[in-house]
Amino acid sequence: MRVPLLLLIATLAWLGSPVPRLDAATPAAETADAKAERMQWWADARFGLFLHWGLYAVPAGEWKGKRDYGEWIMEEADIPKAEYERFASRFDPKKYDPDAWARAARAAGMKYVVITSKHHEGFAMWDTQGTDYNIARRTPYGKGVLAPLADAVRRQGLHFGVYYSIMDWHDPSQRGNKPNVLNPTLIDPAQKARYVRDMKTELKELVQQTGAEILWFDGEWVDWWTREDAEDMVAYLRGLKPDLIINNRVFNSRGGMGGISAEGMPGDFHTPEQEVPAAGLGAGEYWESCITMNRHWGYNRHDQAWKSDRELIRMLVDVASKGGNLLLNIGPTADGELPAPALQRLDAIGRWMQVNGEAIYGTQSTALAQAPAWGRITRKPAGDGQPERLYLHVFDWPTDGVLRLPLAGKVAEAVLLAEPGVALRAETSGGELHLQLPPKAPDADASVIRLTLAQEH
Ligand code: H79
Numbered sequence: 001m002r003v004p005l006l007l008l009i010a011t012l013a014w015l016g017s018p019v020p021r022l023d024a025a026t027p028a029a030e031t032a033d034a035k036a037e038r039m040q041w042w043a044d045a046r047f048g049l050f051l052h053w054g055l056y057a058v059p060a061g062e063w064k065g066k067r068d069y070g071e072w073i074m075e076e077a078d079i080p081k082a083e084y085e086r087f088a089s090r091f092d093p094k095k096y097d098p099d100a101w102a103r104a105a106r107a108a109g110m111k112y113v114v115i116t117s118k119h120h121e122g123f124a125m126w127d128t129q130g131t132d133y134n135i136a137r138r139t140p141y142g143k144g145v146l147a148p149l150a151d152a153v154r155r156q157g158l159h160f161g162v163y164y165s166i167m168d169w170h171d172p173s174q175r176g177n178k179p180n181v182l183n184p185t186l187i188d189p190a191q192k193a194r195y196v197r198d199m200k201t202e203l204k205e206l207v208q209q210t211g212a213e214i215l216w217f218d219g220e221w222v223d224w225w226t227r228e229d230a231e232d233m234v235a236y237l238r239g240l241k242p243d244l245i246i247n248n249r250v251f252n253s254r255g256g257m258g259g260i261s262a263e264g265m266p267g268d269f270h271t272p273e274q275e276v277p278a279a280g281l282g283a284g285e286y287w288e289s290c291i292t293m294n295r296h297w298g299y300n301r302h303d304q305a306w307k308s309d310r311e312l313i314r315m316l317v318d319v320a321s322k323g324g325n326l327l328l329n330i331g332p333t334a335d336g337e338l339p340a341p342a343l344q345r346l347d348a349i350g351r352w353m354q355v356n357g358e359a360i361y362g363t364q365s366t367a368l369a370q371a372p373a374w375g376r377i378t379r380k381p382a383g384d385g386q387p388e389r390l391y392l393h394v395f396d397w398p399t400d401g402v403l404r405l406p407l408a409g410k411v412a413e414a415v416l417l418a419e420p421g422v423a424l425r426a427e428t429s430g431g432e433l434h435l436q437l438p439p440k441a442p443d444a445d446a447s448v449i450r451l452t453l454a455q456e457h
Contacts, residue, residue, distance in 0.1 A: 035268070046318060048325060050290055061073070070300050070301065088123070101156070104338060112161060114216050118186055129201055161216055163217075163218060165218050173188050174188075220250065230266045257274060258277070270285065274291055291329065310444070317376050331424065356448045397441035409450075411428075412453060416448070424437065
């Protein structure tokens with residue numbers, strides 16, 4: 001394959017750092033092409049919804065006058081199991097409307113939804129044989145919430161995945177070892193085999209009942225969860241569903257919140273948390289930044305620190321320009337609602353995606369070590385009878401009406417996605433492309449210019 005070398009931004013260096021690799025722990029190693037095919041829908045999607053819903057939605061972030069808790073409230077406020085269990089009797093999401101949630105995700109331009117099936121608190125949000133500490137047995141609601149969401153999500157044409165915590169603060173196999181609060185469970189060796197068996201029962205149900213296409217593990221850092229356990233789990237899950245996509249948190253290998261695993265670790269994609277990597281990772285590497293809309297993953301009624309529409313739109317653009325996915329989180333209430341400020345933000349992103357989505361979906365990284373000062377660039381390589389296209393996401397509109405871009409190749413067409421019928425004047429001068437722009441940005445958050453490059457001969 002010929003690599004199109006049209007974008008020659010002199011001031012920017014091509015990314016040349018060593019490339020980490022993740023390999024699925026399958027008996028016969030999967031080829032990069034086979035993995036690319038399995039990952040295709042996910043990589044094209046670029047944008048998904050993360051939902052953190054569990055018993056922690058009942059205290060809604062507040063305990064004994066302190067108001068800064070989220071889904072870690074059991075651990076951080078040191079709530080005894082028996083007392084915590086009582087939240088279940090108050091979990092009755094009468095307003096839960098999975099179709100409304102799925103519609104909101106789709107309207108925002110998201111292509112998949114990942115929801116917590118069981119967080120560190122150990123409470124299962126579906127009717128399961130793995131533990132009786134579950135929504136069907138313990139709550140007035142009396143039934144599971146995951147399969148209905150999976151169905152609703154698919155009706156909107158989106159993909160569905162589940163989050164699952166390996167660490168479990170409720171299961172009798174595990175107990176706290178404070179003050180090391182980030183590794184709060186030790187396992188009773190006599191109970192580990194039983195716990196792992198229950199995990200498999202639960203995961204099998206999740207795959208079968210919800211058709212989950214992504215398994216998003218977490219709580220993997222507990223030191224009793226070994227690489228052998230992880231590889232056995234991956235093999236088990238692949239046996240259930242060969243094309244399942246599994247994150248790197250199936251094993252403790254991500255090093256820190258940056259979320260990047262070293263070469264050869266189990267799992268399909270890297271998981272930066274609350275951050276976007278400074279640059280992309282290179283070909284064949286998959287990653288997804290998971291990021292909250294305010295400060296908490298689980299619902300916190302006092303948390304009004306919402307990111308602005310602009311911040312979220314630019315974050316999505318930034319992630320796509322580096323070849324990653326954005327998994328944007330909302331914590332629903334115990335009543336079953338998505339908070340209004342979250343819905344407003346989904347709306348704003350959706351309006352932007354309506355106009356500019358083609359500059360996000362199915363795009364590739366521009367492999368730049370440094371982004372241009374005015375914004376970000378995504379690209380679609382030539383293919384399917386289409387020439388190469390560059391999408392210039394302009395955050396800072398030039399005050400002199402000229403966007404400058406060191407570009408060697410010829411431009412066949414330049415248009416704003418907001419006004420695709422109006423050709424922009426493009427002139428090359430001194431190895432630089434000069435684009436004549438209208439005086440006012442069509443979108444104050446990010447205006448996208450599509451550059452269709454002339455075919456090379
Ligand atoms: O579910 C949300 C949070 O509750 C959960 N992950 C998101 C998606 C989470 N957030 N923070 N933590 C868990 C705390 C974990 C922090 C660390 Fe570690 C565990 C620091 C050290 C051990 C993992 C392993 C990260 C760095 C090394």
